[in-house]
Amino acid sequence: xxxxxxxxxxxxxxxxxxxxxxxxxxxxxxxxxxxxxxxxxxxxxxxxxxxxxxxxxxxxxxxxxxxxxxxxxxxxxxxxxxxxxxxxxxxxxxxxxxxxxxxxxxxxxxxxxxxxxxxxxxxxxxxxxxxxxxxxxxxxxxxxxxxxxxxxxxxxxxxxxxxxxxxxxxxxxxxxxxxxxxxxxxxxxxxxxxxxxxxxxxxxxxxxxxxxxxxxxxxxxxxxxxxxxxxxxxxxxxxxxxxxxxxxxxxxxxxxxxxxxxxxxxxxxxxxxxxxxxxxxxxxxxxxxxxxxxxxxxxxxxxxxxx
Numbered sequence: 001x002x003x004x005x006x007x008x009x010x011x012x013x014x015x016x017x018x019x020x021x022x023x024x025x026x027x028x029x030x031x032x033x034x035x036x037x038x039x040x041x042x043x044x045x046x047x048x049x050x051x052x053x054x055x056x057x058x059x060x061x062x063x064x065x066x067x068x069x070x071x072x073x074x075x076x077x078x079x080x081x082x083x084x085x086x087x088x089x090x091x092x093x094x095x096x097x098x099x100x101x102x103x104x105x106x107x108x109x110x111x112x113x114x115x116x117x118x119x120x121x122x123x124x125x126x127x128x129x130x131x132x133x134x135x136x137x138x139x140x141x142x143x144x145x146x147x148x149x150x151x152x153x154x155x156x157x158x159x160x161x162x163x164x165x166x167x168x169x170x171x172x173x174x175x176x177x178x179x180x181x182x183x184x185x186x187x188x189x190x191x192x193x194x195x196x197x198x199x200x201x202x203x204x205x206x207x208x209x210x211x212x213x214x215x216x217x218x219x220x221x222x223x224x225x226x227x228x229x230x231x232x233x234x235x236x237x238x239x240x241x242x243x244x245x246x247x248x249x250x251x252x253x254x255x256x257x258x259x260x261x262x263x264x265x266x267x268x269x270x271x272x273x274x275x276x277x278x279x280x281x282x283x284x285x286x287x288x289x290x291x292x293x294x295x296x297x298x299x300x301x302x303x304x305x306x307x
Contacts, residue, residue, distance in 0.1 A: 084269050088279035092147075096282045097289070099151050100158040107162025113170050125163030132156035136287065145280035153283070157290060168297055173304035180296035187252065187292055191259040202264040210257040217254055220247075240302060248299035255292035262288055 107128075111121040135153040139146060165177040194200045220238060228235030237243045262285050269278050 082276055084274040084276050084279045086266070086270055088276055089266050089270075089281055092279050093282035093285050096150060096154045096286045099154040100161070100286065100290075103155045103158030104162035104165065107159040108166045111159075111163045111166065113163070113167050118167075121163050121166075125160050128156045128159035128163075132160060139283060145277050145283065147280065150280055150283045150286075154286060157286075161290070161293070164294075165297065168301050172301045176297060176300040176304070179300055180293050183252075183296040184289055184293045187256050188259060188289065191256050192263065195260050195263045200260045202260050206257075207261065210254070210261065214254050214258070217247075217250060239298065240305075244302045245299065248295055248302060251295035252292055252299070255288055255295060258288045258291070259285075 107125070111117075111124055113121055132153050135149055135156065139149045139153065142149070165180070169175065169177045191200070195202075200206075224235040224238040226235070228239075234240040238247050262281065265284065266281055268274075269281065
């Protein structure tokens with residue numbers, strides 16, 4: 001299971017990825033050879049190859065293999081034991097975010113950011129962020145979801161977010177953390193409503209545009225960071241002043257686009273009868289929400305530093 005987040009994702013580019021990937025051979029009920037490479041190609045991405053020795057797969061001879069030509073969405077498959085449901089996704093998302101929020105609250109309370117303890121708190125927070133990044137990459141490159149890895153990622157990411165939020169809230173802009181939380185919630189609800197209403201159409205063109213934009217955004221941020229580390233100051237200025245505000249808004253918009261991709265992935269998984277372990281798509285949703293929250297927090301910090 002892999003996320004669509006560009007920092008952690010290989011989905012759609014793996015030869016052994018059974019969902020929306022560049023498969024080397026078509027699966028029963030799946031897309032024809034000419035559609036391989038399209039993460040939104042028609043056909044059931046979860047259908048098993050014929051001759052599966054392990055199970056009688058009700059989706060192998062897939063009567064649901066074509067998307068609705070009017071809406072572009074897959075028809076709903078009947079519920080079956082061992083198949084992912086929306087309740088599974090909600091439960092795993094709640095558990096992942098719950099671990100993240102609890103560890104963030106503990107870090108906020110236990111890692112003081114006064115002058116006497118700031119260096120120690122910074123060190124712990126940055127160390128937790130690096131561990132979370134490694135765990136995220138490991139999970140992203142695994143073929144199956146590992147709940148232990150995902151929840152460990154959420155715990156360490158929560159420590160970093162708690163420390164970072166406390167620094168911004170106590171030393172730069174009082175109330176910034178709550179504002180960032182409310183902004184993240186508002187974006188989540190807005191994208192969900194727009195997606196369910198059909199105002200956002202997630203197709204191959206949308207996917208390609210978002211991935212290209214995200215790749216360019218990430219590369220610019222990496223270059224800016226390198227200039228800041230080796231040249232000092234604010235690097236190329238992409239994270240401060242007017243440019244910082246522009247790139248912060250772009251970051252939030254990209255996060256909103258990735259939410260739409262996450263919703264599409266969940267919807268397709270439920271409709272096509274994905275295995276229950278795919279409900280750990282909660283990992284991708286968590287990554288996207290963390291992305292949006294951090295962009296809001298940076299925006300608020302920049303706006304207050306310019307006052």
